Amino acid sequence: MRTFRNRSTVLAATTTAVLALTLTACGDSDTGTKSAGPAASTSATVAAEAAGAEKASGDEQEAGTTGSAEAGTEQVAGTAKGSGTTGGSGAAGGTGTGTGTKAAALCTTKNVAITAERQDGPPYTHIVLTAKNTSSASCRMSGFPQIQFLESHRENVPPVAKSKPEAPVVLTPGAPAYALVRLSNGGVNEDNEVVTDFSVMLEGSDGQAAVAAPGEGGIAVNPAKWATGYWTYELRNGADDF
Structure with missing residues (x-):
């Protein structure tokens, strides 16, 4: 059985990582102006990867939910098919019987x-x-x-x-x-x-x-x-x- 991480936990970890990288980048700049150097690029990359991981996690969770629903539907359909009657009376089952007596x-x-x-x-x-x-x-x-x-x-x-x-x-x-x-x-x-x-x-x-x-x-x-x-x-x- 698959274990999916909570979307809130992933989002919090991602936010913390991005904030730390941003502060580091700001401390390295002499002019006080935000740098667009390697730290910023790394931050953007980590954020993108985190967002991708969150999306993948959500997609997997949704896929799992859909799969469970489809499996349930197949189970219900299988039960309905399996519980159908195989015989009957009269014309449907071919076992109908007449009520009159046969003429001599x-x-x-x-x-x-x-x-x-x-x-x-x-x-x-x-x-x-x-x-x-x-x-x-x-x-x-x-x-x-x-x-x-x-x-x-x-x-x-x-x-x-x-x-x-x-x-x-x-x-x-x-x-x-x-x-x-x-x-x-x-x-x-x-x-x-x-x-x-x-x-x-x-x-x-x-x-x-x-x-x-x-x-x-x-x-x-x-x-x-x-x-x-x-x-x-x-x-x-x-x-x-x-």
Whole structure:
């Protein structure tokens, strides 16, 4: 650590030296007039050196003070930088978490078993499709069953709009969903065709399920009259009455 002399002490010593030299110079003069000889020059030189030393001492002291201030500033800046947080939540830290639950995946013919049963008695105008979740995870039944009864009619059976539920149908493991299907208007009709099995696809899935028609003799379908309801948790009077 540097030790700086007190500016007052340096100034007093300088003043004393200059005064002594001046008196000596005056004593050597015969005429009583101040001499500008070697003593005066020496006095001026000593005074200049003393003033220079005082200035240097002051400059060094100021430099030391400035250096201390700068060091303190660097220390504060270093502390601020070192104490900054390195992580966070949400977008800043990349560790934000969502509050909602992830939507269930769509059901497929790989994790849902589809069966058909007759509804009502003769003339057997409707069947009920049951889709049961056979997996260990929940899945979502979207839309309506895409049914193809006949090879000669490759289009899907059209849906009935009023049977569409207000909310998506999510099946927990083992839970069923239902869809009502109209086959014909009943009776004997030359447009009716007998079907012993048919295919069903689920919306959003490429898989296809082969479903056996209920009854020993199969079911009679009429392409001009058939229609299907949407998947629902249970059949509803009115909404599924078509």
